[in-house]
Structures are given as structure tokens and as C-alpha cells.
Amino acid sequence: MNKTMDQRIISKYTDQPDRMPSEVRNAIEAAWGGRPVQLYALTDLDPGMRLAEVWLGLGETEVALARREGDGWSVQSISRKSVRGILETPGLSGSTLTLIGAPDEPALAVVRYTHRQRRAVENVRFVLEQELEGRTVPEADGDEEYARSVAAPIREAQALVAGNQAAVLFRLLGYLRRYKKKVAMGFAAAMLITLVSLVPPYLAGYLIDSVVRPVQEGEMSTGRGGLIAWIAVTAMAVVFLIRQASAVVRLRHMAVLGEWVARDLRTELYEHLQRLSLGFFSRKKTGSLITRVSSDTDRLWDFLAFGIVDVSLSGAMLIGLSVVLLSLDWRLGLIMVVPVPAFIWAIFRHGEHMNRFFIRAWRKWSRVTDVLSDTIPGMRVVKAFNQEERETGRFNERNVDVTNEYNRIHHSWTTFWPILMFAVHGTTVVVWAFAIPRLLGTDPDGVTLTAGTFVSFLLYTGMFIWPMEVIGQMARTVQRATTSAHRVFEILDTEPE
Incomplete structure (x- = not known):
């Protein structure tokens, strides 16, 4: 399968998958009765803030958390309709996303992730928040969105390092022409x-x-x-x-x-x-x-x-x-x-x-x-x-x-x-x-x-x-x-x- 530029960047500069592994996708879609994963993110911290591999998947009507269990994957599926609120808690080394259900009930799900995964998680959060406000978001290619989100900070860092200071100044001086x-x-x-x-x-x-x-x-x-x-x-x-x-x-x-x-x-x-x-x-x-x-x-x-x-x-x-x-x-x-x-x-x-x-x-x-x-x-x-x-x-x-x-x-x-x-x-x-x-x-x-x-x-x-x-x-x-x-x-x- 041909990789996009963002996927190649992820493979070259990080140690995480450039897309959701097929066995994870299959396990989630099997739990959903064959319905596809539309958007996803890797949440890479466990409750003790140690590195882990937990995949957050978003489907048409469900949200899923896939955790490694032995040689396979354990899938926790949540109905999107049961999500009443979303709380993001940023931290120094990582952030926490909490899916809130009915009042006075325990949280539906809590995931933790490093700053590298923030943009991909925010994509999922954004879609859920829009649904809570009664708006819909056009469906996008989940693999491309994930790769773009993870690779974006690396691209920005490369641009910042490689950027020519003189070129930036000359561009700024261009605003003086008028x-x-x-x-x-x-x-x-x-x-x-x-x-x-x-x-x-x-x-x-x-x-x-x-x-x-x-x-x-x-x-x-x-x-x-x-x-x-x-x-x-x-x-x-x-x-x-x-x-x-x-x-x-x-x-x-x-x-x-x-x-x-x-x-x-x-x-x-x-x-x-x-x-x-x-x-x-x-x-x-x-x-x-x-x-x-x-x-x-x-x-x-x-x-x-x-x-x-x-x-x-x-x-x-x-x-x-x-x-x-x-x-x-x-x-x-x-x-x-x-x-x-x-x-x-x-x-x-x-x-x-x-x-x-x-x-x-x-x-x-x-x-x-x-x-x-x-x-x-x-x-x-x-x-x-x-x-x-x-x-x-x-x-x-x-x-x-x-x-x-x-x-x-x-x-x-x-x-x-x-x-x-x-x-x-x-x-x-x-x-x-x-x-x-x-x-x-x-x-x-x-x-x-x-x-x-x-x-x-x-x-x-x-x-x-x-x-x-x-x-x-x-x-x-x-x-x-x-x-x-x-x-x-x-x-x-x-x-x-």
C-alpha cells in the first residue's frame, strides 16, 4: 500500500504506527457489527501515566476503546447518544479526555495521551462536541486525518528549523511597499x-x-x-x-x-x-x-x-x-x-x-x-x-x-x-x-x-x-x-x- 508523505514522516521520525493496525480495526468493527471506523486516535498513556497503546475509534453511532489483552484486543464500545459531555484536562506531560454520561453516573470513558497525540484526539473530540451542539461534521478519510495530525508538529518543527530568517524578514518588509x-x-x-x-x-x-x-x-x-x-x-x-x-x-x-x-x-x-x-x-x-x-x-x-x-x-x-x-x-x-x-x-x-x-x-x-x-x-x-x-x-x-x-x-x-x-x-x-x-x-x-x-x-x-x-x-x-x-x-x- 502506498504511503502518504505524512505517513512516511510518522514512520521515519516516530515509533508509533502510521495508521490504525488492521487487527485493531477488525476487532472494533467486529464489535460494531461490521460498521466502519470513521476517525481514530492513539491514546498512549495508561492511568499510571506510563506508555501504553489504547486506540480511540469513532464510528457512525459508537465510540470504542481498544486495549491490548494477551494476543488480542479488548474492545469497549460506547453509544454516541449516551455521551452528554466531554472534558479535556491538559497536563504537563500529557492530557486526559473524559467522556461524561448521565448526571451522577461514573464517566463513560477516560483516556490519557501525550502531547504528540493531542491533535488526533482533538479531531475525535471536535466531532463529538459538534454532535452535542446539534451539528454534523462531513465525513473525512480517517487514515489521512490521523497521519496529518501526528505529522503536523514534526512538519512545523522542520519548517521552523529550515526557515530562512532573511526570507521571513524580506517577506515582512514587503508590507512596506504600499x-x-x-x-x-x-x-x-x-x-x-x-x-x-x-x-x-x-x-x-x-x-x-x-x-x-x-x-x-x-x-x-x-x-x-x-x-x-x-x-x-x-x-x-x-x-x-x-x-x-x-x-x-x-x-x-x-x-x-x-x-x-x-x-x-x-x-x-x-x-x-x-x-x-x-x-x-x-x-x-x-x-x-x-x-x-x-x-x-x-x-x-x-x-x-x-x-x-x-x-x-x-x-x-x-x-x-x-x-x-x-x-x-x-x-x-x-x-x-x-x-x-x-x-x-x-x-x-x-x-x-x-x-x-x-x-x-x-x-x-x-x-x-x-x-x-x-x-x-x-x-x-x-x-x-x-x-x-x-x-x-x-x-x-x-x-x-x-x-x-x-x-x-x-x-x-x-x-x-x-x-x-x-x-x-x-x-x-x-x-x-x-x-x-x-x-x-x-x-x-x-x-x-x-x-x-x-x-x-x-x-x-x-x-x-x-x-x-x-x-x-x-x-x-x-x-x-x-x-x-x-x-x-x-x-x-x-x-x-
Whole structure:
């Protein structure tokens, strides 16, 4: 028999059958008088939460549980009409599904299963819940539904690992096309900020070497020196004014732009959800979907509003500063410029490391919202069965879990960035070590360095640290945006069944 791709995935990556074994199917259908199994799932835990093999089968009028007994299978058959309610109880290592019968009577059946089987069990649960609400679900191929449900998490994991981060970002940036004018104004303002920021340190060095020293040594009149100094100071004031005006334009345009793109994504995502089948919603947790429409699209705002421009601005600033430092003094300039590729590589590697943390954090955050979405709408059931303490414990468990994950993120970046900044500041110390002999005129090679040039160099060196810090902050923002964009695009790429 030819296997589907999902069945091949199950056979390759798991140790469970890729379909219900024929002897199990025959035993269930024999108990049903020959009526076929329409839908099924493997419930792989026993009451002691040990691995087991129990098959949950759904027929036209019956539900069956098939357990291994000796060399054969023992079948417990339940009429679908006797099922009055369904209760799912998620747990840390597995979940429990309870079929409830008449009031004050014992449960009709209780099955336990690992997270791997959750989607297949939810298919069965969804059909039974629809029947309780008076609705029918079109019959589907049971083998295909089972294989698709078990293989889906493996497919998603493969897509997440193999996904090209650059491709996700470029796709996200595609949403900026309809707002080209605002993007252009934001980038123009950012480039103007970069250019004018390079002027004040140069003017400071020029004043020291070409105005202050000549006046002190009597080579220039005080009146002429004062005039040139005031012109330079006025130029600095104009530069700062232009810089702040450009910053206002950049912030205002990009902040609004980020909100517009986030709005477009929310609209597109919600409209796409309306076109997806009920089967999709039976496989997805409500909390996970709410997180993607709300939190994930909101996290993209920070990247779109500031991340794109700030990373570009920082890159342009690093290039501009490198050129200026090398032109001022190529020996000292090399001390600052040569380590930059190593710093950027370290930031990139740290970003990849952080991406794995963020993926786990988003998943655990979705588990928190799953509890809220399950409990709050079903509060009547919680109170009717006195489950308040259990639900509180379940929420606290997941809340602590997600907090611990975020603390691991904070531990990682708060360790990496102080070390990196120490290395960046260390280059400044090396610059001083090489500059002092030349300033004092004791350099073995007889190379001198003027005070004005060194002051300009130090001011530019101070500016060198800011782009590195921004790139680091934006690296975290980009990682968060990439993870959220992937989760959003996963829904948008789901085809209606």
C-alpha cells in the first residue's frame, strides 16, 4: 500500500504506527457489527501515566476503546447518544479526555495521551462536541486525518528549523511597499542624522588646532580667532537643530508606519482565519490563535517602526565613522576599525542563540493563553465541578514556566552585552595607549599627533559605541520580530481545506 508523505514522516521520525493496525480495526468493527471506523486516535498513556497503546475509534453511532489483552484486543464500545459531555484536562506531560454520561453516573470513558497525540484526539473530540451542539461534521478519510495530525508538529518543527530568517524578514518588509513615501522620508531623515552627526567632532578638532592654539601662540589675532570660533559654534548649533528636526520626522513617520503595517497584518490574518475550516480550529488552541492575532502582530511594530531604520542608520554610521577615523589617523583608526567585523559576528551569533530562546518563550506564552481561553469561557463548568484549585494550579505552573524561560533570555543577553561593551571600550583604552607617546613627542618613530586631531578622534570614538549598542538592541528586536512573523505567516500560509 502506498504511503502518504505524512505517513512516511510518522514512520521515519516516530515509533508509533502510521495508521490504525488492521487487527485493531477488525476487532472494533467486529464489535460494531461490521460498521466502519470513521476517525481514530492513539491514546498512549495508561492511568499510571506510563506508555501504553489504547486506540480511540469513532464510528457512525459508537465510540470504542481498544486495549491490548494477551494476543488480542479488548474492545469497549460506547453509544454516541449516551455521551452528554466531554472534558479535556491538559497536563504537563500529557492530557486526559473524559467522556461524561448521565448526571451522577461514573464517566463513560477516560483516556490519557501525550502531547504528540493531542491533535488526533482533538479531531475525535471536535466531532463529538459538534454532535452535542446539534451539528454534523462531513465525513473525512480517517487514515489521512490521523497521519496529518501526528505529522503536523514534526512538519512545523522542520519548517521552523529550515526557515530562512532573511526570507521571513524580506517577506515582512514587503508590507512596506504600499507606504513607500513614508519609508523614503524616514530613511532620508535617518541618513541626514548620520551625516550631520559627523560634523561637530571635526569642528571641535579644527577649533583646537586652527584657532585656539594659533591664538595662544600669537599666530592669529584674538578678534579673528573669536570670529572663527563663533562661526564654528553657530555651525554646531545649526547641526544639532537639523539633527533633532530630522529625528522628529523619522520618529513620527516610522511610528505611524509601524502601526499601519501591524494593522494590515491583523486584518489580513483575521480575514484569513474566517476562510479556514472547522478542522483547522479543532487542531489549534484558541490561546495560540489569539496570541498570533494580538501579541505577535504588536511585536512587529517595534521592528517596523524603529528596527529597520535604526539598523540601517547604525550601519551607515559605522561606515562613516570608520572612513573618518582612518582619514584622521590611519594607525589609531585601525585599532578601532579592525575589531568591528568580530563584534558584528559575535552579535550575529548571539542573535541566532537568542532566536531559539524566543521560539521556546513564544510557545510557552501560548500555553498560558491556552489556559485562559479554556477556563474563562468555561467558568460554569469549572465551578460546577469544583475545579477552581486545579485550574489555578495549572495556570501557576505555566506562568512560572514562561517566567523561567524569559529569565533565561535575560540571563543570556545581560551576560553577552556587558562583555561586548567592555571589549568595545577596551579598544578606546588601546587608542590612548598608542596615542600618548605621540602626543608627548616620545614616539620611537617620531610620529606626532596634534591635540585637536586627538580630541576629534576621541569624540568620534565615543560615537562609535552608540551604533554598536543600537545594533545589539535591534538584534533582539529582529529576533523577536522574526519569531512573531514566522508564527503569523504560518497561519497565512495555511490553505483552506
